[in-house]
Amino acid sequence: MAEIGLVVFATYALQVSKAVMPIYRSRFSKHIFNQPQLLAILCLMRYEDWTFREAEVRLAEHQELRNALELELVPDYTTLYRFLCRLDENLLAQALIETLKRFPASAGDPKTTVAVDATGLAPGAISTFFVKRRKDRGDGLPWRYWLKWVVVVDLARQMVVAQLAKRGPYNDCAQLRPLVDTACRALPIQTVLADAEFDSERNHHHIRQVHGLQSVIPAKRGKANWKRHGVRAEMQQQFPKELYRKRALVETVFSVVKRKLSARAPGHSLQTQRLQALLLGLAYNIYRLKPRLLLSYDQAITTIPL
Numbered sequence: 458m459a460e461i462g463l464v465v466f467a468t469y470a471l472q473v474s475k476a477v478m479p480i481y482r483s484r485f486s487k488h489i490f491n492q493p494q495l496l497a498i499l500c501l502m503r504y505e506d507w508t509f510r511e512a513e514v515r516l517a518e519h520q521e522l523r524n525a526l527e528l529e530l531v532p533d534y535t536t537l538y539r540f541l542c543r544l545d546e547n548l549l550a551q552a553l554i555e556t557l558k559r560f561p562a563s564a565g566d567p568k569t570t571v572a573v574d575a576t577g578l579a580p581g582a583i584s585t586f587f588v589k590r591r592k593d594r595g596d597g598l599p600w601r602y603w604l605k606w607v608v609v610v611d612l613a614r615q616m617v618v619a620q621l622a623k624r625g626p627y628n629d630c631a632q633l634r635p636l637v638d639t640a641c642r643a644l645p646i647q648t649v650l651a652d653a654e655f656d657s658e659r660n661h662h663h664i665r666q667v668h669g670l671q672s673v674i675p676a677k678r679g680k681a682n683w684k685r686h687g688v689r690a691e692m693q694q695q696f697p698k699e700l701y702r703k704r705a706l707v708e709t710v711f712s713v714v715k716r717k718l719s720a721r722a723p724g725h726s727l728q729t730q731r732l733q734a735l736l737l738g739l740a741y742n743i744y745r746l747k748p749r750l751l752l753s754y755d756q757a758i759t760t761i762p763l
Contacts, residue, residue, distance in 0.1 A: 466504055467525040470497040470743050473559070477551045482543075490532050495540040496552075497526055502537075503733070503740040506719040509534035541732055549735045553617060554643045556742035560614055568647035570700075571618060571640055573655060574707040575607040575629055576715075578622075578722040578737075580730055604722045606734045607632055609640040612650075612706045615713075616742050618643050622734035624727055630655050634663045641668050650704040653677040661688035673701050714741050 474493035481491055502512045513534045516523055523531070580603060605625030609618045619639040621632060633655040640646060648671040649664050656678045664672035665688070675696060676689040685693050714720075718741060724730040 463501065463505070463519070464521050464525045466743060467497060467501055467522055469746060470500040470504075470740075471526055473497075473552055473555050473743065474500075476555050477548060489530060490528070490536065492540075494526055494528060495532065495537065496544075498532065498537060499541060499544075499736055500740045500743060501526075503736045504718060504744060506721070508723070509537050512537060541729065541736075544732050544736075546732070546735060549732075549739055550619070550639065552739050553620070553742060556739070556746065557611070557614075557616055557618065557644055560616060560742075560746055568645045569614075570612050570648040570650065570703060571609050571646055572612055572650040572704045572707045573607070573609050573633055573636060574652060574704070574711075575605050575654070576711045577625055578604045578606050578730075578734055579720055580604055581721065581723055602626075604727075604730050604734055605629070606722070606738075607636065608707070608710070608738060609636050610707050610710050611644065612703050614745070615706060615710055616745055617710070617738040620735060620738045622722065622731040628654070630657055630660065633660045637664055637668065637670075641670075646670055648673065648700065650674075650701060652704065656689065658687050658689055661692075673697055675701070710741075718744065 471493055474496040478492045478496055480493065481488065498512060498516070501507070502509070505515075507515060513531060516526075516528065516531045523529075603625050604622055605627050606620065606622050607629050608620045610616065611618050619636045621636065623629070623632075633651060637646075637649060646668070651660075651672075651674045653675045656674050656676055660674065661672045664670050672688070673696075674692060676685055676692040684690075714737065719737060722730040722734040722737065724733055
């Protein structure tokens with residue numbers, strides 16, 4: 458369990474949801490629950506790594522949590538699942554940007570350094586010990602694929618700026634360009650760091666020529682006797698090691714997410730797993746707002762209806 462109180466997290470998750478999502482999907486909605494409430498519950502589920510049924514039970518047991526979410530009734534687990542299936546990935550991207558606005562950068566550093574990296578998320582709750590035992594017995598692995606979560610991280614604030622999720626194993630070299638485009642729309646960037654998976658002359662050209670940013674990617678693709686040209690040759694000859702060391706903070710972000718929140722992206726379908734991974738990034742950003750959350754805790758409590 459993460460260390461921020463559920464009431465504080467739920468209060469702030471609801472504020473972020475209200476800023477990016479309309480109250481109701483249509484004028485024909487039943488108006489029992491509104492969309493920001495359901496999105497805040499999904500973020501809370503990823504924060505505590507609850508299932509849909511666990512979320513229903515916990516909300517029924519926790520009066521203060523229902524007050525923080527402005528709930529008069531507890532939504533059924535099927536309501537939460539259907540809302541998850543209707544979620545728009547662009548809306549989750551807007552919610553990420555909203556969390557960045559609520560955690561402003563320092564005045565002395567108007568432009569920031571971002572890093573791009575990927576990690577794997579388990580598609581279910583099965584333990585790695587059971588996977589290894591099945592492999593040792595010759596029964597084969599229960600998974601044929603895993604989910605790959607690719608993120609752009611603001612290294613100064615350690616916040617997720619842009620993200621995507623795909624079925625892995627997958628070569629994400631071509632995904633760097635749309636991720637950088639999304640990140641540039643979210644905040645001013647000065648330098649982009651990425652590991653050797655994203656090494657290509659086209660990626661360097663896109664970052665430098667299209668956006669006018671500095672790109673640092675180690676040139677390790679290809680055989681040792683291959684001759685590199687352009688920016689990749691520059692990376693091979695004069696690689697900025699001191700600057701590239703900052704990229705290790707991405708691994709810190711992945712470690713915090715998997716230790717404090719969850720290492721899973723559960724779901725029976727690939728689309729559900731992708732949405733769960735994107736919600737995990739949003740929940741992590743809200744979790745990173747904890748200093749501001751704790752400072753405003755007393756004010757948040759006074760706004761909760763009795």
